[in-house]
Amino acid sequence: MATDLAPDSSVPRPRLSRAQVRLTVGTVGLGTFIEWFEYASYAYLATTIAMVFFPNANPTTALLQTFGVFAISFLIRPIGGLFWGHFGDRIGPKRTLTLTIVGMGVATFTIGVLPTYATIGVAAPILLLVARMLQSFCASGEYSGAAVLLAEHAPLDKRARWVSTVPLATSAGFLGASVAATALNGLLSTEAMQEWGWRIPFLLAAVLTIVVRYIRSKVSDSPVRKKMEEEKSVATAPLVELIRDHWKSMLWMLFIMAVNASGYYLVLTYMVTYIEVELGLSAFQSSVILSLALILYLPLIFLGAWLSDTYGRRRLLLINAVGLILLSYPAFVLLGQSGFVGVLLIQISLVALFSLNDSTFAVYFIEAVPPQVRLSGFSIPFNFGNAIFGGTAPFIATWLISITDNSYAPAFLIMTLSAIGLIALIFQGDAYDPKAAKAAAAEEERAWNAAEQRSAGGN
Template identity: 45%
Template sequence: MSNESSVAAEQGTAPAAGASHNHNPSPNHTVSKDTRRRVVTASFIGNFVEWFDYAVYGYLAGVISTVFFPESDRQTALLATFGVFAISFFVRPLGGFIWGHIGDRLGRKQALSLSIVLMSVATFCIALIPGYATIGVMAPILLLLVRVVQGFSAAGEYAGASAFLVEYATANRRGLYAAVVPASTAAGLLLGSLLAALLSSVLTAEQLNEWGWRLPFLLAAPMGLIGRYIRTKLEDTPAFRELAEKDDGVKAPALAMFRTYRKQLIIATGAVLLNAVGFYVILSYMPTYLSEELGFGATESFLATTIALASYIGFIFLTGIASDKFGRKRMLITASVLFILLTVPAFMLLDTRNFLVIVLVQILLGGMLTLNDGTLPSFLAELFPTKVRYTGFAVSFNLSNALFGGTAPFMATLLIGMTASKLAPGWYLVAAAVVSLIAVLFAAETSKKPLLQD
């Protein structure tokens, strides 16, 4: 039995007789170093733009809660703000199916070019919505509608960019190439955090509430146009072009995924759980946690998260390299075990209220998260064959993020209120790590093997 057949057998898929399982690029689709460089650049910039747009809401949650919701106690307003944040995630599984269908049927490039336009327009519109004091209940309703559009757009981005990079990469560097996706996501978060820190330090609270919070959202339009322009200048991936030339795709990728690749779908959804909860608790919710729950100043909270994000970006590429060397499964298992053992002690240290300790703890948590996040894109892309890769990735990634990622800030705030314990978000992270560990244990190792095509 060949390596590829072994992988298929381990993952619960029986290749059809005479089918070609592997992606071995034909001479017509050889890729130059210059092309790969442009692919990496375009993927980084496009993903950076989308996730800057998407993340600014989380960093400005405290201000948004006062602008869009009626006067009430602070925790209720925050719950309402994070509730809107969570509801926008519920459309993401639907978006995963639709973007997956477009990406697997019409091409990765087509899906990615459309998604960035939607995200940029929706984010720009947030800057134009009047507050509750001006239009009453229509303010949070309009905010919710725009966030739903953002959620739908984001559903196609992470999966599409990952599939794009993995299909362009050489077999021994797929982990490194795919690590560009979480790195660019963190870079978008980093810019959002820097802008939030800058605005909170140079503007008065009144100026920030009245108009300052709108400025980052206004940047969405020009940034989105730049990202889309760069993407339209690329060819689609060699793997997809070969599939299209052979007319070997499937008319209903989602149906094919559920019919043939159910085990991979379950494994992928479980494996994403640590990423979903960890990403939004550690990199998005943390400034709010530090300021609202621990009493830190807004500027200090944003600064601590900004430092942690910068270190995260550096760690993520090291993780991508390590996953190419040691394998996806080993890296993902290590990440889960570390979170199970160290998360609650780390949250205990946050309560010391010492700025240096808080920065070091956030760097530690971010570094642990990179072991998962830097490995996950290549792992998920390698689980599924070319004809359903975008769909399989997008549906599993967005389903887990909808149920547990988008709700993470809401759940963290709610659990703190219910338990009166500031450690509640830490225990929530531990539970996510346990589920991810179990899922990964059932997966086959996919690194260093040809991509599955059928």
């Protein structure tokens, strides 16, 4: 892929007031926060959910079954990616986000009121799986839709910083779920958690979804989308066009997703279970560790986005992939030899390294394809990659430990997935030129100022 600005760089943007910027960025980010709070709550309450829905199994088997539901629910992600990508390119990211948040709210409320295994037997985990699959289906359109909407509103030289709202809000959702799990595990007994405590995050998130749905209706479509509709250049068959003209980029981005998926679902999600089960810390301590790491992670995402806008996308992604390959095994060895403070510092180091990827990959994907197929071009590799490399990761990590009796096994999984992404990054170029983006943004500013002066002179 040649080094150049994104294909929609010539589309004129209206000058947005600070209030309009806050509305656009804030409402998109808030909706993303709620959706991923709902999604992450399942992982952070995995040990409790295992006892509620799989009580007849031994602890390891119950945990495998719980992560099995987590992994199986990801099978719907590719279908969701195809669906939301295709219709998102036809109806626009704003309408896509409206539909995804409604569906997510319904699925989350369903989980919160599900009867347990003790009440209805095997039907309980089956219903849990159905609700999780609906969550996955809707989540597959949320991330890509939010990222595209923000990218198409953003100044060219600040795109990564605007789009970083999405991973930042996603991570804040993970943090919120982790804090909720920490509070519940700290305040409630094990019996209370299994009886009713685990339901609280799901029911709370379902209520907040209604509020966010209303606020999101105030956000406008991007100037890129409006221009395509005016010129009648909206793709009628985006999937066909994407596969015909951009299949090679799609393939490389699918493999690049291996790094992001391993980071999210092993470093940011599975670690809370690993710290409790393999290292022997309490559920409360493991939740505190992950919550503190995520608090520091949030500003690191914005820092990574600034570096991306300043130095380019691919460079940061390469540094992250190489870093995970070199440092994952030593990190897991040190985890096994550390107490609470040591585990906390190692976890912070891992999430800091991963922030280079998480702050950059979304805008990197967005700029790889033209706007007519942008939602499909992001959504398909993102969701197929998450299904293949992400949703299965906690299950595979738990399974590898059980068959090898080696608590360092997850490190080898992270290293393998990072190596896959590294190879793809070597072959995939960078569509972003920092100097050209800065020059284009300056020219846009001059055009705005000139228009304002003409308007003032006419009055």
